[in-house]
Structures are given as C-alpha cells and as structure tokens.
Amino acid sequence: MEILPIIVLYVLAMAVECSVGPSVPDCEYDGADAPSSITVREGWTFSLDCNSSGNPTPSLTWTHPGPGPSSPLTLSNIQKSSPRVSHTSPTILNVTAGTSSSATLTFNFIAYPRPSASDVTWERHDLQTDHWTVLFNTSDIAITLSQNSLQTNISFIDVKEINFGQYRVNVSNELGSITDTFFLKPEGVPSVPHNLKSSDRVTESSVNLTWISGFDGGHPQTFVVQFRDISTVIWKKEDVETGHTNHTLFNLKPGTTYEVKVTARNSLGNSASSDTITLTTLSVIEDHTETSPNTVGGAIGGAIGAIAAVVIVVVILRRKYFLHRNASILKNTYHGDNRSYNLHVNMPLNESSSKSQMYHAENVKKENPIYKYTRVKNPEETVL
Secondary structure: OOOOOOOOOOOOOOOOOOOOOOOEEEEEEEEEEEEOOOOOOOOOOOEEEOOOOOOOOOOOOOOOOOOOOOEEEEEOOOOEEEEOOOOOOOOOOOOOOOOOOOEEEEEEEEEOOHHHHHHHHEEEOOOOOOEEEOOOOOEEEEEEEOOOOOOOEEEEOOOOOOOOEEEEEEEEEEEEEEEEEEEEEEEOOOOOEEEEEEEEEOOOOOOEEEEOOOOOOOOOOEEEEEEEEOOOOOOOOOOOOOOOEEEOOOOOOOEEEEEEEEEEEEOOOOOOOOOEEEEEOOOOOOOOOOOHHHHHHHHHHHHHHHHHHHHHHHHHHHHHHHHHHHHHHHOOOOHHHHOOOOOOOOOOOOOOOHHHHHHHHHHHOOOOOOHHOOOOOOOOOOOO
8 A cells, every 4th residue: 555645735925015115296286287387376376286105105395485284285365576585494694614614605585486596696795895796606606596496505615714704695586686694704712792781670689681692603602690799809600591691690799789791602612701780789678667675665665754754844834833823912912001911821732721720820910010900811722
C-alpha cells in the first residue's frame, strides 16, 4: 500500500497601506475648472474651491491675501487699491548682520492692480551728501519681486561694512504709491534706552519707571535699572523682566531723593546708560488719630487746670465787685439832718444771726453824740 504525502497550504492575507504625497490641487471657479488668471468686476464676490488627493488627506493653505480657510477661498467686495502695507506679513524694518554674511530686507504689501518690476525701486541713503541713490542688481546685491507681485526683496550676498546703513523702498501702481524705510545694522550691543521717566505712581517707598528701548543689536535684549540715594555714592541694580520696558522700585526710603538710570544688554554686551533722572519719594505723614493714655491724661489735666483758672478769676472778680459795692453803700448812707448811717457789716455765713446782732449792739454808743441817732439797718451777711 502506497502512502501519499499530504501537503497543507496556508494563505496569509496582509493589508499594505502606502503613503502618497498630495496631488496638484484642482480648483473650480463658477462650476468649471479655474483658469490660471481670473478677472472679476470691482465689487464682486470671488470664490475659488480647490481639492487635492493624497494619503494622508492633504490640507490646503492659501498664500494670498494671507492665511485663510482650507477651501473654498472667498473674497467679498473686491476693490482696486493703491499699494499699502500688508498686516498679515509684518515687515521687519531693522535687520542686523555680521560682515561676510548674507542679509535680506523684505517688504510685503497689498495692491491692485499689482505692480510690475518697473514699479518697484530700492534706494540707499548717503550720509555724506544726504541724498538717496537708486540701487540696481549687481554681483553683491539682488532686487526681486515675488511671483504674485506682492513682495519685494533686496538681498546682500556678502555683507560688507559699506552696506550698513539706511534703505528705502518705493512701490506704486496706477492708483498711488507707498514708501517704507529700513536699516541694515551690524550686530553689536544694544542702543541706549531713552525717554526714561517716572509715572504718577510715586509713594513713600516705591516708584514706577518707564522708558523706550533702542535697537537690540540683532540679539534679544533685556534691561537693568540702576538707582542710588543722592546722599551715597553706591549704585544699586535691579534686573527688569524680559520683554518689559517698565519697572517698579520698592523698599525706598520716605522723603528721599534718588538718581535713576537704565541700561540695555544682549549677548554681546551692555549699552551705555540712559540719561539720569532725579525723583523724590513722598514724605510720611504722621497719624494722630490714635489716642494714648498719656494723651487722655494730659487732656483731662489741661481741662481741670482751665476750670481752676476760671474759678479763680470768678472769685477775684466777685471780691472786687462786693468791695466796690460796700464802699458805695457806706459813702451814700448819710442823709443830711437825720444824720442816719447805714452800716454794712460783713459776716461769715457760718456765724449765727444772734452774734451778728450782738456785734451791732456793742458798736452803738448812745453816750456819744455821733451815735445818738444812729441805728443798724438791714445787716447783710456776705461771703467773699
């Protein structure tokens, strides 16, 4: 009996996914394939719908008039305009470079009709003559206009010391023109900060400072505030938070005059100091609203003294008044032929009236003619 071999076949199924780059976008305008150039009437709304295939699914980004939705691109109320600065691509007006390196000045703008190459010029300022000189393409300088005619550049292939300076670009179309100014500067320490001043927020112990930064020298810059009490020669320093052009000094002495200045610094070094300003903190105003026990005691003692003085004055005045009145009574008691006298006797109130009567009886001397017709009238008791 013949034994036959048995062959078992295994089939392995595998899924292979391939990455595919994006295809050239297909764009439609008004229901048909969009041509490379489309003309619309002023005031119309323009819509362009584009798609691209690929794996993963590609996304679309518009480069004009700036970043926008993936698709479709819709422009409303299309208008003609003279050249103006593009806010979607801010222009860098200060550019730094080292010698023997490359540098480019770039100007982004919006305009319709779009300018041609002949509508764009770059100029350089001559410090000696104070004139502007028109520049052209050379072996060291390249002037270009972008494909969409909304960006122009001037590039320096190999920067030399003579290339540093001030440049100006002019862009025009049939509706107008625009001019902007650039600086190509060598890398270095920052420029001196200026317009240092203190704000209105000055207290007994703090003051707020602001200033305007200068050119950063081509590298990020920070600031250092220096200050001193004018009665000393020692300057203190405080670092300013990165990106800030203001700073508050704390823990100052009340009623004290300080000198303050600010310095900029970057990775290449420090700038010179700004102009020095002088400021004075507020003086401390003593608070007398709290009343201490000594103050209360002093107030009470003062009040008692005042009352005692008033009492003494009143007693003195009363004594003078009664003395004057008694003198007047004695003077006016004689009445002519009757020879009558009214004797005013001063007796303390604490003595009895009987003693007072005895006093008067003893003083009436009938044997003496002068007292013959004398009698006591209305004896009075008075306390001085």
